[in-house]
Amino acid sequence: MTQLTLYTNPMSRGRIARWMVEETAQPYETVILPFGPPMKSPDYRAVNPMGKVPAIRHGDVVVTECAAICAYLADTFPEARLAPSQQARGSYYRWLFFAAGPLEAAVSNRSLGFEVPPERHRMIGYGSYEDVMDTLEIAVSTNPFVAGSTFTAADVYVGSHIGWGLQFGSIEKRPAFESYLARVTDRPAYRRAREKDDAAMQALQA
Template sequence: MADLTLYTNPMSRGRIARWMVEETGQPYETVIVPFGPAMKSPDYRAVNPMGKVPAVRHREIVVTECAAICAYLADTFPEAKLAPPNTQRGNYYRWLFFAAGPLEAAVSNRSLGFEVPDERRRMIGYGSFEDVMDTLEIAVSTNPFVAGHAFTAADVYVGSHVSWGLQFGSIEKRPAFEAYLARVTDRPAFRRAQEKDDAEMREMETAG
């Protein structure tokens, strides 16, 4: 049995975790958790009390939340070189958590039709959707990758948000975003993750 288990659903943010696990090159077991009663069951809530995917179990350690999963796996498997040296992690942490905080919040609110009134922007961590898009452009265009000149776990997370945003129209189509996405997805681990998730999705659709 592998030391690493991925709890996921191919129609979820679990795709981010799958990509990250594939980047580590480690053997792992996959547990597909269907939406509905199974995801909210006591058994799965023992893994993630939120009753949501993804989650990873590494031996006796359970990690949830995609940004945390990316950071944990990068640190746990340093041979994969998915995190910069400790003294060079400023941009790595900055953009990883920018995507987990301001970017996701701004995109989610816009998708739900919520716009922050100008006079209330100081109350919201991301300020405005426009500010977030402009900042994201800086993140993905200053260097080839968000932490510098090497691909890292932060690119798995930021790249996944850019991918979904461009696909579903929740992030503006800008040349910088499209160029960045092409760079970060041109990787064997990304293609393996996509193939596995797509195959799992077909199986679920057939079974349903």
């Protein structure tokens, strides 16, 4: 069996990748990288030149960026049924990359105190924060899950963003968001991932 390795830090977006790896039910090795010199070391930059986590190595394949990790693992382990059939991937791709692009950019800018002037909305990919929130509500309330009636890797990614956003106040508290988050996190893989990351965080802080 090809070795799967997760490079992560429990206080980072690595929690998304951990959840996704747990959903595949595949054995894996975890490499915890503290922030600072270890994450910027030449050895790790050979894995991810950005010097950031998460990343995965699967045999000779290295994947970085959370959305890409989710998509790769869903395709590589089809037995986990984390991606729709090829004919039904429109919503799956749409909302996975909506979250990786407009949603993350809008939330990050809002958190940093940067507001796009109305006359510049056409120049920025997400338009306005309000447009993104309204679109996100459509994504999570049209169907039980973002790609339809079944849970997919896109829910790992979208759900993680909503979870953090609600926790830290960067995403508005709307009933649709809270209801969707409760649905997607009511999973054994999510609970396993959270327990492992919480334990790793305590170890780093000890």
